[in-house]
Amino acid sequence: MTAESSPDSSPADSPSPRRTRLTPERAAELYEAVIDLLCEVGYESLTMDAVAARTRSSKATLYRQWKGKPQLVASALRHHKPIKVADIDTGTLRGDLLALSAVADPARLEQDMALMRGLGHAVACNPDLNRALREELIEPEMAEMRRLLQRAVDRGELDPATPALEFVAHMMIGAVVTRPLIEDRPADPDYLTRFINAVLLPALGM
The missing domain is CATH 1.10.357.10 (Tetracycline Repressor, domain 2)
Structure with a gap:
């Protein structure tokens, strides 16, 4: 069973x-x-x-x-989740990304990372949980992220042909996940702001 x-x-x-x-x-x-x-x-x-x-x-x-x-x-x-992508609309892509990073409370991030580590095995072994997470959490947030990026395209901030466009969510999640692994420190708002300015925005040609 x-x-x-x-x-x-x-x-x-x-x-x-x-x-x-x-x-x-x-x-x-x-x-x-x-x-x-x-x-x-x-x-x-x-x-x-x-x-x-x-x-x-x-x-x-x-x-x-x-x-x-x-x-x-x-x-x-x-x-x-402390904030949803759908709640963000500052009028600029940089502002939207910084608003997402501003809620990265270190204590909350540590709890969230512990939760995800604990769920890792269950997600891998349990297709019902995997499907529920995709339907309830991942797919809605990815759809909102695409809308956020499309607003930047519509405003003329972002070239829709930019190769890095499809990897924005991957880069943001990667920054949150990898800093604790590499530096044993949480991805706090200061770190994420520097990451956005030094890595993410240049990758998008901004």
Whole structure:
């Protein structure tokens, strides 16, 4: 039996496909509990029962809102992001990229990196979690990043034929991930500002 064929993720646990609307405050409380549990026990040991107990809700309620553990975890991670690309529009590409880097709190980054390291094995071994993360987190953010870059093209800041254009997200994520590995230091706003000015913008011909 795989992790996602366990009772925590079986559709049979869901009494009804109908979803009742949660208040933003209640949803935030549930997401916070999921993040806390991920930090405490990891993905494999996190259960819907534990989330229900931590938040004093019923497991049936959780299944009405999310199909199972992968979808709940992916939604919690998306909500946990300190800022969404869709919220950024400063009027210039440089301003947009700097605004994204300005929220890189070192303590928060360390927690996020620990979360991603803990999820790494589960993502590799669990296609349901992999798919949920792509649908809930990766693909929406990549679509917003493409819109951010397209605005720069429309303003005439950026040549649409620039070869590095398709690698902007890769470069930003790479900067966040590799500094702790190479320097044993978090990718704080000062570091990311220098990276954007010295590497990313020149690669885009700016």
